[in-house]
Structures are given as C-alpha cells and as structure tokens.
Amino acid sequence: MLAPEVETTADDIAEMEVRGAATIARAAADALEAQARASDAATPAGFREELRAAARRLRDTRPTAVSLPNALRFVLNEVDGDSVADLREATVDAAERFRDQLDRAQDDLGAIGANRLRDGDTIMTHCHSTDALACVEAALDDGKDVEAIVKETRPRKQGHITAKQLREWDVPVTMVVDNAARRYLDDVDHVLVGADSIAADGSVVNKIGTSMLAVSARERGVPVMVAAQTLKLHPDTLTGHTVEIEMRDEAEVLSDEERAEVGDVDVENPAFDVTPPRYVDAIVTERGQFPPESVVTLMRELYGEGTSEPWAEE
Numbered sequence: 001m002l003a004p005e006v007e008t009t010a011d012d013i014a015e016m017e018v019r020g021a022a023t024i025a026r027a028a029a030d031a032l033e034a035q036a037r038a039s040d041a042a043t044p045a046g047f048r049e050e051l052r053a054a055a056r057r058l059r060d061t062r063p064t065a066v067s068l069p070n071a072l073r074f075v076l077n078e079v080d081g082d083s084v085a086d087l088r089e090a091t092v093d094a095a096e097r098f099r100d101q102l103d104r105a106q107d108d109l110g111a112i113g114a115n116r117l118r119d120g121d122t123i124m125t126h127c128h129s130t131d132a133l134a135c136v137e138a139a140l141d142d143g144k145d146v147e148a149i150v151k152e153t154r155p156r157k158q159g160h161i162t163a164k165q166l167r168e169w170d171v172p173v174t175m176v177v178d179n180a181a182r183r184y185l186d187d188v189d190h191v192l193v194g195a196d197s198i199a200a201d202g203s204v205v206n207k208i209g210t211s212m213l214a215v216s217a218r219e220r221g222v223p224v225m226v227a228a229q230t231l232k233l234h235p236d237t238l239t240g241h242t243v244e245i246e247m248r249d250e251a252e253v254l255s256d257e258e259r260a261e262v263g264d265v266d267v268e269n270p271a272f273d274v275t276p277p278r279y280v281d282a283i284v285t286e287r288g289q290f291p292p293e294s295v296v297t298l299m300r301e302l303y304g305e306g307t308s309e310p311w312a313e314e
C-alpha cells in the first residue's frame with residue numbers, strides 16, 4: 001500500500017542518510033507527495049487511509065525533531081476534496097507550499113541572524129544545522145568576513161558536513177575535537193547552533209553536546225545563538241509533554257572490534273540533549289529574534305493550545 005518512495009525516505013531518515021531537522025521535514029513532505037501521486041486508491045476514504053499510513057511510517061523513524069510531525073501535520077491538514085483526484089492535487093499543492101514556506105523561513109531567519117554577526121567575527125558551531133548556516137550565508141552575502149571553529153561532533157561527525165559547506169563559501173575553518181571547545185572559546189564571538197525542538201519554556205533540544213558547549217560559553221561570556229525556524233517549536237510542550245530524546249545504536253560509540261578489546265561495558269548513546277533557556281542568548285526565527293523565555297508567546301500564536309494527530313488510524 002505504501003509507495004516505494006515512502007519506504008525509502010523512512011529508511012533514509014532512520015539511518016541518517018537524510019538528517020537534520022529541516023531536511024527531514026522536507027523529505028517527509030516530499031514522501032507524502034510521492035504517496036499521493038502513486039496512489040491507486042479507488043475511494044477518497046482509501047486515499048486518506050493510505051496517506052495516514054504513509055505519515056505514520058515516516059513519523060515512527062526518529063522521535064526528537066518536531067519538524068517531522070509538524071511537516072506531516074501541515075500537509076495532512078490541507079488535504080481536502082471530494083474525489084481521489086482532488087485529494088491528490090491538494091496533497092501535491094500542500095507539499096509544494098510547505099517547501100516554499102521552509103525555504104522562505106530559512107532565508108528570512110538567515111537575514112535576521114546575520115545582523116547579529118559583525119565583520120571579522122568568529123563563530124563556533126556544533127553538529128550541522130542548515131538554519132545556523134543560513135545566518136552565516138546571509139552575513140557573507142552582506143559582505144562580512146566570518147571565520148569558524150567547527151566542532152567535530154561525535155559520534156557521527158556532522159561537523160565535517162558543516163566544515164565542507166563553510167569551505168565551499170571560502171570561510172576559514174578550524175576543526176577541533178569536541179573536548180577542545182572550551183579551550184578555544186576565548187577566540188570565539190558567537191556560539192551558533194540549530195535546534196531539533198524548542199520547548200515552551202525556551203529549552204533548546206539539539207545534538208548531544210550542545211548543552212555542555214552552552215554552559216562553557218556562558219562561563220566564558222560568549223553569546224549563544226540558536227537559529228531555528230518556527231517549524232522547530234514543539235507545540236505539545238505547551239500542554240506539559242516532554243520531548244523524547246532519541247537513543248541510538250551503541251555501535252556508533254563502540255564498534256564490535258573495540259568492544260572485544262574493551263570488554264563488557266554498558267554504552268549509552270543519546271542523540272540529543274536539552275539546553276536550559278538560561279544558557280541561550282537568542283533564538284533566531286523567521287519571525288524575529290526572541291529571548292528563549294518569550295518563545296512561548298510565538299508558539300501559542302502559531303500552534304494554539306494543542307495539536308492533533310491527523311495520521312492516527314481511524
């Protein structure tokens with residue numbers, strides 16, 4: 001019943017071939033569009049059931065980045081019509097609108113984030129965030145010179161992706177192991193990271209190690225800027241829910257070979273952590289920059305007091 005593109009996308013997200021909150025959201029919208037195009041459902045009810053099943057398959061891949069359910073909700077809530085053809089067209093249109101909105105949000109937040117960066121500034125990055133890099137790209141477009149100290153980001157080394165992108169823009173890059181971050185903070189003007197989810201109290205959920213970096217940055221007096229389009233706001237946290245932190249395969253930390261050498265140890269491999277709002281100076285969104293504690297106002301405005309699960313089985 002599921003289109004092959006849905007299965008492939010779900011596998012790619014789970015295996016991190018497709019990764020990063022915004023990119024995952026876009027891939028999910030693309031997959032729903034592919035499902036709509038491929039559907040040979042005989043009835044509107046059948047079409048809707050297929051789309052919900054596709055959304056459930058995508059939803060179950062990774063739990064932490066709220067951009068994924070927010071994207072699925074955006075598309076599913078726009079699917080309206082009396083015939084399969086109408087429903088198909090509505091799905092395709094909604095996916096298209098979603099992609100446009102995502103691109104525009106990234107451009108807009110990039111322009112706002114760039115205003116925080118001065119000519120000659122050095123940033124320190126953690127993981128790979130397209131929202132964070134949009135700020136750098138906009139600053140470069142404004143004619144500012146920016147340098148970067150890029151944290152490697154164990155265990156998956158997403159810092160390499162960031163370094164590659166920055167080098168393509170001719171930004172001077174120094175790569176450091178994660179443990180060296182504090183040593184280099186004195187040379188840094190801004191810590192610049194993205195987010196997978198932002199909670200109603202302004203806590204920032206991002207790649208594991210973000211909170212340690214933010215605490216060190218606060219101790220060193222270096223401002224911490226989180227670039228996160230409003231797709232990263234987690235509406236369930238308005239009603240007291242917490243954000244699930246993904247635990248990944250221990251082999252990412254300790255290979256079978258290494259384990260044979262080390263012996264019988266337990267391994268924990270959380271993919272994300274929570275940075276309390278007091279360590280964050282600004283959350284930069286396409287709607288402006290916010291002190292983390294005030295982001296709840298924006299969340300209420302955009303997402304109301306609760307969320308639906310339009311992919312649930314009926």
Ligand code: RUB
Nearest residue numbers: 019020021022129130131194195207
């Ligand atoms: C990626 C990560 C990124 C955010 C924001 O984790 O933590 O900082 O997703 O990225 P993973 P973006 O590699 O495990 O998916 O700004 O591109 O949405």
